[in-house]
Amino acid sequence: MKRLSLASLAILSILALVGWGPVSHVHIAKEATKSLYYTTAQRNAVVWGSVAPDSWLIQQGSGVIHTMLHAQVFYDSLKRLAVTAEEKAFVRGYNSHLVSDPIERAYTSTKPYFGVPGELLVDIMLAKKIPSLSYVKVIPTTATKSLMIRAWQATYSGYAWQPTGAFLDSAARTFNSWISMAGWGSVSGAVRLAYADYYSYIQLSIAAARSAP
Ligand SMILES: [Zn+2]
Numbered sequence: 001m002k003r004l005s006l007a008s009l010a011i012l013s014i015l016a017l018v019g020w021g022p023v024s025h026v027h028i029a030k031e032a033t034k035s036l037y038y039t040t041a042q043r044n045a046v047v048w049g050s051v052a053p054d055s056w057l058i059q060q061g062s063g064v065i066h067t068m069l070h071a072q073v074f075y076d077s078l079k080r081l082a083v084t085a086e087e088k089a090f091v092r093g094y095n096s097h098l099v100s101d102p103i104e105r106a107y108t109s110t111k112p113y114f115g116v117p118g119e120l121l122v123d124i125m126l127a128k129k130i131p132s133l134s135y136v137k138v139i140p141t142t143a144t145k146s147l148m149i150r151a152w153q154a155t156y157s158g159y160a161w162q163p164t165g166a167f168l169d170s171a172a173r174t175f176n177s178w179i180s181m182a183g184w185g186s187v188s189g190a191v192r193l194a195y196a197d198y199y200s201y202i203q204l205s206i207a208a209a210r211s212a213p
Contacts, residue, residue, distance in 0.1 A: 019101035021123025022058070022175050023182045024202060025050045026136050029096040032209035033089075042089035044139045048172070049093025051138055052148065053101075055163065055171035058178070065161060070098060077151035090144045096209035103208060107201040111194055122195040126202070127182035134182055138175040140168050 020028065029050030030043075038046065051058075056065045068074060075091075075098055082091045127134045145168045152162050 019054065019097070020104045020202075020205065021120045021182075022051050022054070022138075022178050023123045023127045023133050024104075024205075025054075025097050025100065026138075026179065027126055027130065027133055028100050028202065028205045028209050029093045030136075031206045032096050032212075033092060038089060039085070041086050041141075044137075045086045045089035045141070045144055046093035046096075047136055048138050048140050048144055049090040049095075050097050051175050052090070052094055052140075052144075052168075052171075053097045054175075055168060058171055058174045059167075068156060068159075070101065071155075072098075074151060074155045077155040078147060081147060081151050081154065084143065086141070086143055087147050090147060095212045096205075099208045099212045100205035103201055103205045107197075121187050121191045122198045124182045125187045125192065125195070125198065127179070128187070134180055136179055138172040138179070140165075140172050145169075 019025070026047050029046050033043075033046050036042075053069045054066070056063070056069055060066075075094065078091050078094060082088045142165075145163075145165045148163050148168060149165070152159075156162070
């Protein structure tokens with residue numbers, strides 16, 4: 001069994017207590033949209049959209065920009081500016097993230113602390129249970145990156161920082177390294193036990209994402 005690398009432990013610690021892990025977000029978005037007649041490009045856009053709100057978090061940690069990427073006002077800009085089917089699918093994935101993060105917060109607030117944040121270990125658990133998830137790739141396209149950048153400019157015009165294509169590509173690489181690794185990680189029995197109700201909260205998240213506007 002491959003041990004978690006230092007890089008993945010760093011990801012674990014910066015993602016602590018701020019929402020589902022990347023594998024769970026991808027799973028929630030895929031399940032919420034699986035009955036839709038989507039092309040491959042749209043499905044890729046859903047996957048990328050489902051983790052995109054954590055693009056700052058996965059590289060820099062929590063903070064103001066992380067909050068700005070999760071703000072309703074930013075989401076409203078994304079939705080307003082999305083025109084093509086691919087862009088709309090990206091927004092759908094993005095929304096699945098925003099509606100499921102609060103469910104994760106309510107859930108893990110009841111859980112004991114394991115040293116390494118438990119909710120990221122259960123993210124690994126999900127990848128182990130559904131191995132195909134560890135082969136999922138986050139693929140930002142020129143169109144979806146441009147949508148993120150334009151929505152940021154429309155929402156936070158004049159702010160000192162803005163996302164760039166390179167920033168978003170780098171986030172995608174980090175998501176992909178986490179997701180591919182997650183399928184091989186091990187989860188201790190104690191974590192497994194404490195998070196035994198994990199799937200019911202994942203189902204709640206899927207239901208919320210499915211009925212999200
Ligand atoms: Zn988030």
